Amino acid sequence: MSQTVLEIKNLQVAYQTEHGEVQAVRGIDYQVQKGETVALVGESGCGKSASVKPIMGEKEANQVIKTGEIKFTYQSKTGEKTIDLLKVNAKVMQSQIKGKEIAMVFQDPMTSLDPTMKINKQVAEAVKASYPDLNKLQVKQRVLELIATVGIQNAEVVQEQYPHQLSGGMRQRIVIAIALAGNPSLLICDEPTTGLDVTIQAKILNLIKHIQKSRKLAVIFITHNLGVVANIATFVNVMYAGKIVETGTSEDIFFDPRHPYTWGLLTAVPDVNEQVKKLPTIAGTIPNLTQPIVGDAFAPRNNYALKIDFEQQPPMFRINQHHYAATWLLDKRAPRVEMPALLQTRIAKMKGAGEADGK
Structure with missing residues (x-):
């Protein structure tokens, strides 16, 4: 099978509102390879979820796909197949793609689970939707296998419980089990650890990482x-105001970030080892996307903004073969600016810790 599972080209998504047309996604491009995790990172309102909904065929009444392609490659009954998800009709999307070839895990598991149904029935529904030829015993066995796959040891007991009887972390594991029922090629995780305590967050992240590697999922x-x-994450796409402003491997983004917005996001992550009176923040808010944006959308919040930032949108400057950033600071004519x-101190500590672990 082709290594490229998903390829997005120049996707532009808008929403019609009473205040005008919101340019939620303003032209993004990226690929997701088999066995890789691509993270979309950014503040609320930057276009992360809006860019993913078309992949799942979720079309809201006021949504407009301006342009773009979403090429999805998967193994069908007749062999490898590549389709443009923006051209697939709703019936085919619902019966053949959504929940089967492409599955999604949402932020709040209670929005995905029926509070009136036992866990086994909910997982069984997902299994039967993907494998209608299985008999009752085979479905039951598959349900227990899926529950065990997501790290729940007492599957026999848990399957007989209702969602409200489980902890937040357990509920999220069940949602992941349902997502895996159809053996998808692509798994989309939308803020899957928000609302969980730090310890449970780490366990859910490790679970997703383990599943991704063992199944070679995109x-x-x-x-x-x-x-x-x-x-x-294998690769990270940093989004701002509907565009990808920096993209690279995890090592690129965490050890050699180049966009001022990425600097701000990384600096705003709390560090328990630092003695600070006030947590760093990014001043200001995202721009009004109902209005045309001239220049760099981040310019009004950018302490390092140049005159050209307010006049012309920066292109994606190449840093290495997999690392790019859309900032005029990378232009050879720009003044040298340090992060x-x-x-800088945090990155030096991380590099030091990594070298120590290497030894």
Whole structure:
């Protein structure tokens, strides 16, 4: 099978509102390879979820796909198949793709689970939707296998319980089990650890990482917190105001960030080892996306903004073969600007810790 599971080209998504047309996604491009996790990171309102909904065929009444392609490659009954998800009709999407070839894990598991149904029935529904030829015993066995796959040891007991009888972390594991029922090629995780305590967050992240590696899944991981994706993502796309402003491997983004917005996100991640009176923040708010954006959308919040930032949108400057950033600071004519001292210190510590672990 082709290594490229998903390829997005120039996707532009808008929403019609009473205040005008919101340009939620303003032209993004990226790929997701088999066995890789690509993280979409950015503040609320930057276009992360809006860019993913078309992949799942979720079309809201006021949504407009301006342009773009979403090529999805999967193994069908007749062999490898590549389709443009934007051209697939709703019936085919619902019966053949959604929940089977492409599955999604949402932020709040209670929005995905029926509070009136036992866990085994809910997982069984997902199994039967993907494998209608299985008999009753085979479905039951598959349900127990899926529950065990997501790290729940007492599957026989848990399957007889209702969602409200489980902890938040257990419920999220069940949602992941349901997502895996159809053996999908692509798994989309939309803020799957938000609302969980730090210990449970780590366990869910490790679970997703384990499943991704063992099944060679392609994963899209959406979050507002760069710290969450440090150990799970292969590639990171930093989004701002509907565009990808920096893209690279996890090592690129965490050890050699180049965009001032990425600097801000990384600096805003709390560090328990630092003695600070006030947590660093990114001043200001995202721009009004109902209005045309001139220049760099981040310019009004950028302490390092140049005159050209307010006049012309920066292109993606190449840093290495897999690392790009859309900032005029990378233009050879721009003045040399260093990243914030606090972030330099953190990166030096991380590199030191990594070298120590290597030894």
